[in-house]
Amino acid sequence: MTMLQVIERSYDPAIRQLGKIYVSPSETIATIDSVVDGILEDCPLVVIDVTTGRLCDGLERIRIFKAGPIFKELISSMMKEVDDEHILRVVAGFFGYIMFSHAWQGNEPSFQDVNAVKTVWDLPDTPLNEKLRSFCKEARKLGHYWAWSDTCCIDKSTSSILNRSLTSMYKWYANSAAMLVFLAGAAHPSKPGDLTRSLWMTRAWTLQELLSPKVIFFYDSEWKPYLGDTSANHKESPVIMQELADATKIPRGTIVTFSPDDLGVREKLRIASSRNATVEEDVAYSFIGIFKSDIRPYYGEGSDALGHLLEEIVARSGEVAVLAWSGKSSSYNSCLPDSLSVYSQTPYSPPSLEGEEMERCIKKLRDKLSLEEARSIRDRINRLPPARFATRRLHLPCITFSVRSLEKPCRDDEKLYRARVSGLGHVEFTTADHPSLNGPQKFVFVHPWLDHIRRSDSGFTWGDDSESDTDRDSDEVAPLHAVSAPQVDSYTRVLEIIARLGQPFNALLLAQQSNGTYKRVATEDEIVVSGLGTNITSNSIRVKVLEIL
Numbered sequence: 001m002t003m004l005q006v007i008e009r010s011y012d013p014a015i016r017q018l019g020k021i022y023v024s025p026s027e028t029i030a031t032i033d034s035v036v037d038g039i040l041e042d043c044p045l046v047v048i049d050v051t052t053g054r055l056c057d058g059l060e061r062i063r064i065f066k067a068g069p070i071f072k073e074l075i076s077s078m079m080k081e082v083d084d085e086h087i088l089r090v091v092a093g094f095f096g097y098i099m100f101s102h103a104w105q106g107n108e109p110s111f112q113d114v115n116a117v118k119t120v121w122d123l124p125d126t127p128l129n130e131k132l133r134s135f136c137k138e139a140r141k142l143g144h145y146w147a148w149s150d151t152c153c154i155d156k157s158t159s160s161i162l163n164r165s166l167t168s169m170y171k172w173y174a175n176s177a178a179m180l181v182f183l184a185g186a187a188h189p190s191k192p193g194d195l196t197r198s199l200w201m202t203r204a205w206t207l208q209e210l211l212s213p214k215v216i217f218f219y220d221s222e223w224k225p226y227l228g229d230t231s232a233n234h235k236e237s238p239v240i241m242q243e244l245a246d247a248t249k250i251p252r253g254t255i256v257t258f259s260p261d262d263l264g265v266r267e268k269l270r271i272a273s274s275r276n277a278t279v280e281e282d283v284a285y286s287f288i289g290i291f292k293s294d295i296r297p298y299y300g301e302g303s304d305a306l307g308h309l310l311e312e313i314v315a316r317s318g319e320v321a322v323l324a325w326s327g328k329s330s331s332y333n334s335c336l337p338d339s340l341s342v343y344s345q346t347p348y349s350p351p352s353l354e355g356e357e358m359e360r361c362i363k364k365l366r367d368k369l370s371l372e373e374a375r376s377i378r379d380r381i382n383r384l385p386p387a388r389f390a391t392r393r394l395h396l397p398c399i400t401f402s403v404r405s406l407e408k409p410c411r412d413d414e415k416l417y418r419a420r421v422s423g424l425g426h427v428e429f430t431t432a433d434h435p436s437l438n439g440p441q442k443f444v445f446v447h448p449w450l451d452h453i454r455r456s457d458s459g460f461t462w463g464d465d466s467e468s469d470t471d472r473d474s475d476e477v478a479p480l481h482a483v484s485a486p487q488v489d490s491y492t493r494v495l496e497i498i499a500r501l502g503q504p505f506n507a508l509l510l511a512q513q514s515n516g517t518y519k520r521v522a523t524e525d526e527i528v529v530s531g532l533g534t535n536i537t538s539n540s541i542r543v544k545v546l547e548i549l
Contacts, residue, residue, distance in 0.1 A: 028078040028087075032071070035084075035091045036062060042175045044168075045161065046111075046153045047097050047146040050136045053119030055111070055153065061095065061146070070094055096177040097146040098139035101209035102131070103199045104278075105184060108151035120152070134223050135180060144177055150205070166297045170208050170289020178233075179213035181206075188222040195226060195240065196247035204277040204286035210244070211258040212289065260292045265313055266321040269343035281305040283340055306340065307332025311389045318386025320396070320448050321347075324506060326526050334520040335394050335508070335548050348528050350452070350503040353496075361499040362492060364534040373538045374494040380543045381453060381497070393517070394548040396448055398508075399501070399541060403443035406435060415524065419509075421445050423540050424529050427507070431523040435511060442512040443521070445529065446546065453500045501541070502532040510548065517547045 040058045049056050049064070056064070065071055074090050077083075108128050114120055120136060123129040132149055139147040154165045173179060186194040195218060200206050210216070215233045218226035218240065226240065234240050235256045245252040248271060254262050263271075268290055277283050284305035285297045295308045307330050310322045323335055324347035330336040337343075353361065365374070384397035405420045415430040424445065435443065507527045510518040532540065 022079050023082055025075050025078075028075050028082055031082050031084065032074065032087055032091065035087050036065070036095070039092055039095050042171060043095060043097060044148045044153060044172050045165065046155070047148045048114075048120060048136055048153065050140040050145060050147050053121040053133075053136065055114055056146075065091075065094055094145065096144055097148055098135075098142060098144050099173055099176040099179045099209070099213065100132075100135045100147065100149040100151075100182070101179055101200070101206055102135075102182040103184065103203050103206070104151070105131075108132075111152050111155045112157070114152045131182065131184075135182065138180055138219070138223060142178060148172070148176075162299075163297045166285050167288055167294075170212050173209055173212035173289075174214070176213050176215075178215040178217060179209060181209070181216060181218045182223070183218060183226065184221055186220040186226065188220045188224050189228065190220040190224075190226050192227065192239070192243060194220070196243055201247065202274070202276060204272070204275040204282055207271065207275055208286065208289050211255065260290055264321070265291075265317070265319045266324070266343070266347070269322065269340065273340045273343040275340075284309040303330060303338060304332050306330065306338075307336055307392070310336045311392070314387050314394070315389045318388065320387050320451075323396075323448060323508065324348075324526075326523050329520060329522040333389075333392055333394055333549065334522070335396070345526075348504075348506040348526050350500075350505060350531075353499055353503060358496065358499060361502070361534055362495045365495045365498050365536065366491070368534065369495070369498065369536070369538075371491045371494070374491070374498055376538050377501070377536070377541050378494050378497050380541065381450060381501070384450060384543055385545065387448070392549075395545050396446070396548055397450060397543070397545045398446040398448040399450075400544050400546070401445040401447070401507075401542075403445065403509075406437055406443060408437065419443065419445070421529070423532055423535075424507075427527060427529050429509065429523050429527045430525055431509075431521055433521050433523075435509075435521050444510050444512065444518070444546075445507040445527070446510060447505050447507060449505060452505075453497055455500070498536055499534075502534055502536055504528055504531040510546065513549065517549050519549050 040061070043058070046055050046057050047061070048054070070090060074087065077086070105128060109120070109123055109132055113123065117123055120129075120132055123132070132151065135149060136147050150169075155161050181200065183190070183195060183198045183200055185198050195201065214235070216235050218229075218234055220226055226234070229237050229240060231237055238252075241252045241255055244250075244255055248255070250263075250271060268287070272287050272290070275283075275286070277286060279299070280302050281297065281299055284295070287293070287309065288295060288297075291309065291313060293309060293312050295305075295312055298305075301308075311333070313319055313322055325337045325342040325345065327342040328338045330338040369377075381399070387397060388395050401424050402422045403419045404422055407418050408414075408416065409418045409428070410416050413430075415432055417429055417431065417435065419427045419429070421427050427445065435441075505528070507529045509521040509523065509527060511521055512518055
């Protein structure tokens with residue numbers, strides 16, 4: 001006789017006596033099974049049973065759940081109706097798990113090591129095995145049945161399991177009951193600053209382990225709460241969160257309630273730039289969740305992993321912030337860097353054009369450009385498509401400035417070059433790429449920061465519709481989304497774009513190849529050029545989509 005038959009039979013006498021309609025256990029079990037499947041879908045593939053110390057997959061966890069009293073009590077409480085919310089609370093509580101975050105210190109216990117002895121409690125007595133056992137004990141103290149450690153809960157010998165784990169980790173951290181962080185270098189009693197000076201703060205993987213979970217606890221080297229803080233969640237500790245905010249330059253509130261959409265691409269790259277990994281590919285794979293990336297991990301691709309990540313950032317959003325760097329180019333694509341560390345640099349940002357300065361620029365431009373000429377320039381810029389990648393080639397929409405001559409102005413400085421550029425005058429830059437001074441190769445400076453040019457300080461949205469280019473009557477009511485902005489005519493609005501186009505900008509230097517494609521000439525410092533100012537004509541603005549290798 002099955003357990004279900006036993007339960008069904010036990011209900012019969014009571015129900016016959018009451019003479020009432022009841023919910024059959026099979027109906028309740030079907031609902032429970034559906035809830036369990038949904039919860040396990042967002043849980044780690046394998047976890048540690050903190051009571052037995054064994055590794056358990058999803059099926060084993062279900063077996064343990066159905067063999068225990070919680071399952072039977074849940075069924076018996078549903079005689080009259082199925083309470084979906086109650087089932088969800090009970091099931092989520094049972095399958096809730098604790099995650100482990102730490103800096104690897106050597107030969108950590110593996111999936112195979114634990115399986116060989118059957119339980120974490122039977123691992124040899126070594127400091128690293130004891131670290132794992134201490135984590136499990138702490139998870140048990142917090143009242144949970146399951147715990148997960150990246151050391152032993154992933155069968156890294158199976159590529160499909162490894163890849164699924166790497167791409168799911170951010171979600172697993174976010175759905176966990178809590179994250180326990182072990183700071184091996186923080187002596188007891190810990191003191192302020194021990195956390196941000198720890199090795200844990202330098203590791204690539206630990207960034208998502210800090211940001212994604214809703215509840216986090218930090219422990220010193222003796223497994224005592226960091227700074228003696230025994231609160232229910234260290235993300236609610238103003239002292240600890242402020243220490244992290246000061247170190248990472250991430251707002252405290254963002255750390256507490258982080259979502260990948262909270263920060264822009266460039267800010268995420270800045271934060272990632274200070275992290276490092278012992279395995280080259282992990283520099284990219286550890287940020288899959290933070291960038292909401294869909295790249296597929298493949299250990300063996302080396303530095304191409306970073307190229308794939310940056311390529312996808314551009315491909316998904318058309319975002320060109322990844323191009324704002326100076327240093328060494330990647331072999332993946334010359335417009336991408338070979339290291340995330342370059343993003344620690346603060347990219348050049350032109351001064352804001354507003355108020356009287358904007359008015360002066362517009363007055364000068366109005367004397368030089370007719371409305372038709374200004375519209376022509378605006379339309380050419382607005383019609384440019386987003387940046388995209390295809391087969392490792394960057395298709396970059398930009399404004400181009402041809403290099404008329406290139407020379408070395410100082411023999412004592414092998415890296416210094418001076419270019420004479422159409423519309424920009426003389427531009428100096430330093431590079432170790434040694435561009436050819438003599439020969440047929442052509443060079444071009446480009447301005448790819450089109451979002452800055454298109455941006456409206458006045459709150460209006462630019463478009464090609466005829467209404468946006470029609471002068472408004474003086475008594476016309478402004479649209480609701482621009483109520484707080486001063487009303488301006490279409491000619492002035494177009495000239496605002498042209499004024500931003502004339503500002504200084506961070507230029508990229510490209511060398512044309514024999515087949516018409518381009519490669520970026522990597523420079524040691526940003527090339528900030530003075531811009532066109534108000535010396536802008538319709539003929540001086542050349543817009544193109546360049547194919548860059």
